[in-house]
Amino acid sequence: MVRYLTAGESHGPALVGIIDGIPAGLALDVGAIGGALSARQGGHGRSRRQQIEHDVVEFLAGLRGGLTLGSPIGITIRNRDHENVKALMDPLTGSGPPITRPRPGHADYAGGLKYRHADLRNVLERASARETAMRVALGEIARQYLGVFGVTVRGFVFQIGDVRAGEVGELPDIDSVAASPVRCPDATASARMVARIDEAKRAGDTLGGAFELGAAGMPVGIGSNRQPCDRLDARIAAAMMSIQTAKAVEIGEGIEIGGYVGSRSHDTFEPSADGVRRGTNRAGGIEGGMSNGQELVVRVRVKPIATLMKPLESVDLTTGAAAKATVVRSDVCAVPAASVIGEAMLCLTLADAMSEKYGGDSVAEAREHFEASQRGAATVFRGAGE
Numbered sequence: 001m002v003r004y005l006t007a008g009e010s011h012g013p014a015l016v017g018i019i020d021g022i023p024a025g026l027a028l029d030v031g032a033i034g035g036a037l038s039a040r041q042g043g044h045g046r047s048r049r050q051q052i053e054h055d056v057v058e059f060l061a062g063l064r065g066g067l068t069l070g071s072p073i074g075i076t077i078r079n080r081d082h083e084n085v086k087a088l089m090d091p092l093t094g095s096g097p098p099i100t101r102p103r104p105g106h107a108d109y110a111g112g113l114k115y116r117h118a119d120l121r122n123v124l125e126r127a128s129a130r131e132t133a134m135r136v137a138l139g140e141i142a143r144q145y146l147g148v149f150g151v152t153v154r155g156f157v158f159q160i161g162d163v164r165a166g167e168v169g170e171l172p173d174i175d176s177v178a179a180s181p182v183r184c185p186d187a188t189a190s191a192r193m194v195a196r197i198d199e200a201k202r203a204g205d206t207l208g209g210a211f212e213l214g215a216a217g218m219p220v221g222i223g224s225n226r227q228p229c230d231r232l233d234a235r236i237a238a239a240m241m242s243i244q245t246a247k248a249v250e251i252g253e254g255i256e257i258g259g260y261v262g263s264r265s266h267d268t269f270e271p272s273a274d275g276v277r278r279g280t281n282r283a284g285g286i287e288g289g290m291s292n293g294q295e296l297v298v299r300v301r302v303k304p305i306a307t308l309m310k311p312l313e314s315v316d317l318t319t320g321a322a323a324k325a326t327v328v329r330s331d332v333c334a335v336p337a338a339s340v341i342g343e344a345m346l347c348l349t350l351a352d353a354m355s356e357k358y359g360g361d362s363v364a365e366a367r368e369h370f371e372a373s374q375r376g377a378a379t380v381f382r383g384a385g386e
């Protein structure tokens with residue numbers, strides 16, 4: 001079982017994370033964690049906050065000489081912006097004028113009532129997606145664990161506002177994604193997305209969009225049909241919906257498939273030299289809640305950012321009078337960053353599900369379990385037809 005927790009307010013001193021269940025003996029590439037954090041900070045349409053922050057992971061536990069110890073891994077990421085708002089956000093003395101005009105589409109209103117916070121800052125500081133920097137760092141550790149089994153995870157943006165990428169293939173070249181300022185490998189669409197973000201910014205408005213994730217090298221049988229909560233598709237959907245602004249998750253052709261006939265919906269089997277192969281991958285690599293050996297394909301729809309520079313109608317909760325919603329420094333579009341977070345969430349989910357089947361106390365043991373399982377699977381039907 002690979003599980004994790006994060007803590008930290010957006011403008012608090014630091015983000016804190018613990019990941020448990022990573023076996024001993026994994027040589028962590030700390031540079032790759034930094035690379036993923038920079039990717040999350042990037043993307044056209046982010047706020048000035050990203051120029052203030054320079055996310056760096058500090059290891060506090062679970063690592064010695066660059067190798068995991070098998071104990072819980074504890075990490076922290078400092079919030080540089082904390083220094084600029086120390087009087088407001090100091091854990092012991094912080095105070096300031098309350099925020100009382102909830103932003104439609106944000107956590108302000110529900111959180112204010114739920115936690116009985118008259119100052120909505122006490123809600124928005126944790127609701128903020130700043131927290132996802134920690135998820136990306138932990139997700140990168142999970143990605144490196146997946147590497148033990150030869151599984152790779154990638155993502156890209158295919159829609160921002162009403163601009164959609166053309167045919168980009170399921171897993172485009174990673175360099176073409178990184179080269180785009182919106183993480184979209186279709187260069188023409190990428191340029192139009194940038195222009196659309198600039199237009200929205202000028203209008204004081206915001207944009208959402210959609211991204212696709214893929215996991216290649218998945219063995220058969222990760223997840224389970226045993227219990228509803230064990231299903232891999234259910235776990236992936238929950239992980240994606242945990243990303244702030246994510247509003248819909250699609251696996252394979254999940255959104256359109258309700259309108260197809262059965263003969264157009266499923267992935268036929270064909271004989272092949274090493275057993276069977278599939279004619280298509282409409283299921284997105286999951287059948288019966290288990291990976292089926294095809295590439296996992298997941299798409300996530302993201303709503304537009306809730307803080308508008310031309311604020312929406314709201315109410316001042318202290319006076320009950322109509323008022324414009326609170327305006328705080330904000331992104332115009334965070335879909336590229338959300339795609340990086342999506343990759344991290346997929347890595348964390350797959351690491352957990354794979355460790356159920358192949359887990360071990362050390363990387364060497366996990367690898368042995370994996371190899372033995374692959375050998376066993378190859379013999380299941382051998383001789384059955386004789």
Ligand SMILES: Cc1cc2nc3c(=O)[nH]c(=O)nc-3n(C[C@H](O)[C@H](O)[C@H](O)COP(=O)(O)O)c2cc1C
Nearest residue numbers: 106107127128129244245306307330331334337338
């Ligand atoms: C990477 C990323 C950056 C975000 N940046 C902002 C932002 O600058 N301003 C904002 O109002 N919301 C931002 N959001 C969205 C809010 O965090 C989110 O809408 C809010 O927490 C309410 O959650 P919900 O959208 O899931 O209902 C961002 C989300 C992500 C994933």
